[in-house]
Amino acid sequence: xxxxxxxxxxxxxxxxxxxxxxxxxxxxxxxxxxxxxxxxxxxxxxxxxxxxxxxxxxxxxxxxxxxxxxxxxxxxxxxxxxxxxxxxxxxxxxxxxxxxxxxxxxxxxxxxxxxxxxxxxxxxxxxxxxxxxxxxxxxxxxxxxxxxxxxxxxxxxxxxxxxxxxxxxxxxxxxxxxxxxxxxxxxxxxxxxxxxxxxxxxxxxxxxxxxxxxxxxxxxxxxxxxxxxxxxxxxxxxxxxxxxxxxxxxxxxxxxxxxxxxxxxxxxxxxxxxxxxxxxxxxxxxxxxxxxxxxxxxxxxxxxxxxxxxxxxxxxxxxxxxxxxxxxxxxxxxxxxxxxxxxxxxxxxxxxxxxxxxxxxxxxxxxxxxxxxxxxxxxxxxxxxxxxxxxxxxxxxxxxxxxxxxxxxxxxxxxxxxxxxxxxxxxxxxxxxxxxxxxxxxxxxxxxxxxxxxxxxxxxxxxxxxxxxxxxxxxxxxxxxxxxxxxxxxxxxxxxxxxxxxxxxxxxxxxxxxxxxxxxxxxxxxxxxxxxxxxxxxxxxxxxxxxxxxxxxxxxxxxxxxxxxxxxxxxxxxxxxxxxxxxxxxxxx
Numbered sequence: 192x193x194x195x196x197x198x199x200x201x202x203x204x205x206x207x208x209x210x211x212x213x214x215x216x217x218x219x220x221x222x223x224x225x226x227x228x229x230x231x232x233x234x235x236x237x238x239x240x241x242x243x244x245x246x247x248x249x250x251x252x253x254x255x256x257x258x259x260x261x262x263x264x265x266x267x268x269x270x271x272x273x274x275x276x277x278x279x280x281x282x283x284x285x286x287x288x289x290x291x292x293x294x295x296x297x298x299x300x301x302x303x304x305x306x307x308x309x310x311x312x313x314x315x316x317x318x319x320x321x322x323x324x325x326x327x328x329x330x331x332x333x334x335x336x337x338x339x340x341x342x343x344x345x346x347x348x349x350x351x352x353x354x355x356x357x358x359x360x361x362x363x364x365x366x367x368x369x370x371x372x373x374x375x376x377x378x379x380x381x382x383x384x385x386x387x388x389x390x391x392x393x394x395x396x397x398x399x400x401x402x403x404x405x406x407x408x409x410x411x412x413x414x415x416x417x418x419x420x421x422x423x424x425x426x427x428x429x430x431x432x433x434x435x436x437x438x439x440x441x442x443x444x445x446x447x448x449x450x451x452x453x454x455x456x457x458x459x460x461x462x463x464x465x466x467x468x469x470x471x472x473x474x475x476x477x478x479x480x481x482x483x484x485x486x487x488x489x490x491x492x493x494x495x496x497x498x499x500x501x502x503x504x505x506x507x508x509x510x511x512x513x514x515x516x517x518x519x520x521x522x523x524x525x526x527x528x529x530x531x532x533x534x535x536x537x538x539x540x541x542x543x544x545x546x547x548x549x550x551x552x553x554x555x556x557x558x559x560x561x562x563x564x565x566x567x568x569x570x571x572x573x574x575x576x577x578x579x580x581x582x583x584x585x586x587x588x589x590x591x592x593x594x595x596x597x598x599x600x601x602x603x604x605x606x607x608x609x610x611x612x613x614x615x616x617x618x619x620x621x622x623x624x625x626x627x628x629x630x631x632x633x634x635x636x637x638x639x640x641x642x643x644x645x646x647x648x649x650x651x652x653x654x655x656x657x658x659x660x661x662x663x664x665x666x667x668x669x670x671x672x673x674x675x676x677x678x679x680x681x682x683x684x685x686x687x688x689x690x691x692x693x694x695x696x697x698x699x700x701x702x703x704x705x706x707x708x709x710x711x712x713x714x715x716x717x718x719x720x721x722x723x724x725x726x727x728x729x730x731x732x733x734x735x736x737x738x739x740x741x742x743x744x745x746x747x748x749x750x751x752x753x754x755x756x757x758x759x760x761x762x763x764x765x766x767x768x769x770x771x772x773x774x775x776x777x778x779x780x
Contacts, residue, residue, distance in 0.1 A: 198225065198257060198299040201233070204313065204320055206389055207247055207305030211320040213298075220299050221710060225256035227282070227684035228724045229300055230271035231731065234280075237302060240734055244275035244381075245363060245388035247306035254300040255290045256686040257708045260402050262414060263421045264692040266290055266480040268371075269684060274380040275388075276365040276547070276603050277622040279735040280728055282643050283382055286480035287375035289396070290687060292352040296398030305389065312337075312355075312393035314345050317400060325392035329361060337393055338373070349399025350481065357542025360387040362592040364601040366547035366624070370539070374478055374488050374510040378544045379623065379645065410707045418484065420695055427485050430691060431477065434489040435513035436466025447630040447655075447756035448517060451524045451576045452553035452616055453749050460526030464516050469528060475508065480689070487691065488512075493532045509536050517627030518549025523556070524576030537583050541590035550624035551604045552585055558613045568596040605745070615748040620644045621737070629750070631655030631757030633669050636768035639744055640670070640776075641677060642728040647690060648680070649673035655757050662757075666764045670771035681724040682717055726779035733780065739773040741766060 199217040204210075219229035230252045237250045251272050258265035268290035274281030293301065297317040307322075310329040314321040323344075328337040338353045352371060359367035360383030367383025368376045377383075386392070404410040421427050429437045439461075442448045446456035462468065473491030480488075491511050494504040509532045519525065519534040538545045556574040558564045566573050570593070572584050592598050600607040604624055608617035618625040620635070621644035628634045633651035641648025651673055654663065663669040680690065686704070688696050696704075698714045705712055712720070729737075738744075751760055 198255075198294065200298050201300045201302060202298045202315070202320070204301065204303045205305045206303065206307040206311065206391065209307075209322050216299070219254075220257055223720070223724070224682070224685035224705075224710070225259070225299055226254050226267075226269045226687035227271075227681055227728075228720070229685070230254040230269050230282075231724060231727045233300060233302055234271045234273075235727065235731055237304065238273050238731075242273055244273045244278065244281075245384060247304065247389065249273045249304075249385060249388075251303040251382070251385055251389070251391075252300060253289070253293060254687075255294050256688075257710065258686040258688060258704050260291045260294045260482060261404065261410070261707070262482070262688075262704060263417050264483050264485070264689040264695075265686055266483045267684075267687040267689055268293065269687055270369070270377045270382050272380075272382060272385050273735065275363070275384045276381040277644070277737075279732040279737045280642060281380035281382065281385075282728075283377040283379050284684070284687070285369075285371045285375045285377045286483070286689065287352060287371040288350055288481045289352040289354065289371045289375070291481040292350045292396040292398055294398070294402065295350045295400050296396055297400050301396075303389070303391070303394075307390040310390045310392050312341060312391070312395065315394065315396045317398055328392050330358065338370075341393055341395055345395050349397050351395065351397040353393060353395050355393035356383045356386045356391075357540060357590065359542040359590040360384055361392075362590065362601070363387050364543060364590060364592065365603055366544040366601075367542050368544045370542065374490070375480065376544075379546065379643065381544075383542050383544075404707050405709050406707060413703055413707060417695065417700070421692065422484055424695070426694065427691070430487040431485050433466040433470055434477075434487050434511075436464075436469055436489070436511065436516055438466070438513050439516055440465040440467065442628070442630070442756070443521070445630070445656075445756040446754060447652075448521050448627060449618075449625065449629045450521050452522065452550075452557045453618060453625075453629060453753055454557070456754060458521050458524060458526055461521065463526055463528055464520045464531065466513075469511055469516075472528065473511075473532065478510075483689070485691065491532055493529060493536065507536055509539070511535055514627055515545050518546045519582075521627070522549045522553045523579075523582055525579050525582070526577070527579065530579035534579060534582055534586070537586050541586060543586060543590055546626060547603070547624040548586060548589065550618050551589070551600050551607065552582055554604045554608065554613060554617050555585070555600065557616055558608075558611060561613065563612045564596070568594070570594060570597075614745070618747055618749065628652035628655075629753070629755045631755045632666065632760050632764045632768060633663075633673065634755075635746075635750060635760065635765050636666070636669055636772065637673050637677075639746075639765070639769055640673065640739065640772040642725065642732065649677040655755070666768035667771040670768045670775065673768075674772055674775045678718070678721040678725050681721040685720075685724065722779050726776070729776055729780045739769060739776070741770070744769060
């Protein structure tokens, strides 16, 4: 008997016909553990080859894992879809309450297809789906306004999450995000644009089902042991106290944090942007995802004075982290913390992905300086590194998509550079804009080869920061290490466990977790499953046109010009690393 029959249920929703049904798919969870393992199988099954990413046939898949709602930091939800930004695999993870809400509603995965005739939002409970009219919510100025209205109308019991898009998603910006609750996001790869293409403003999910385990005594002992390790871990302590911005100071000092579109190694005034300074001057509270004791989400406060009144202020809470400080601070040459917080808030309002938007703005700034763009094209906005006021106007215009220039830039920096020039400093890999790590060759091999073209695929930035005696001797050995790490992370992404806990969730611990869930796997079987899921992702990518052939991999020359944390990076090293990674993939794909 399955320990949790509800996790075998997949909810299918068709927006075109306003219908839904459920199917039992125990294979996705007992054999593939849920999460990424389940989602990629569903994507292969329900996304037709060559599907238009913004067409009704592109499915939106949400999936949780067998560890969801049971163990500390098993708090993420996986979203999969065909990316409108890259044209192949779209995968994004979000924390908050989403995963627990889905499982508490009695589902292991949700598949949304079709396109509504007018804007709608979905209300999902254990009893099924209600289709609500969202025409009055379409075009709301802030994405959280829609959430407040939905919350007031749908008073559903239990754990609840509200996923919604802003103007960027409505206007089909290819890197629009989906906001979960208030401070978590499905940020990368353009899920917000897929929502927008389906006229789907929001999804409310709520549930109050209990989660069963086979052996409660064994479960309690394992939970207590993991909880104790999490709360005593020095690594987790730093994420609780300072959050991910704890890495700003060290990476900046190493010259590993990209500045002004990767034209400089260090930003004047960068000490103001350290995690320690943000915590000292702006931190108001910490927030945790469901079933996580770490509370790594740090909320700062912006105080905006009212006109002609020196004593009263409008106070706005803003969630900040490393990637936001990189993309909207260092990348744009903005070193004043209140300016960075205001830029984060406008990104939050409009529903843009911060990293993609920041890189696009940095490229546009340099392109304007080079004479490739002018103020007529940008609607009178004169971009200059460090000018936060102009960037605020720029992001509003980008989300609004009111001109040819913003529509082209809304398709990604690679597309915009192909139209206007400046390809050599358009910082994207596999069409996904650059994350905040110029640490060395391992990071870039990971960006190019990773299934999501993300720093989270294989943690190449961590490899680059190893001491000389532990750094891989050749590009081929770098690729070997990155491949093994990415394959292992498929197991974490299937459970679905936050990557912050990757050092805690060893293969042996994962075996214990699975045994509580009624699943028996050897370490060899776990490793084989990780490689299999990674191979399945690449089969989908290749099916949709992706290639690691040398001639098909554009490498922005800028990354070879500015010294990284490990010095100058050579094209030969990156090409050799990519070739080896391709070889490893071909053994399994």
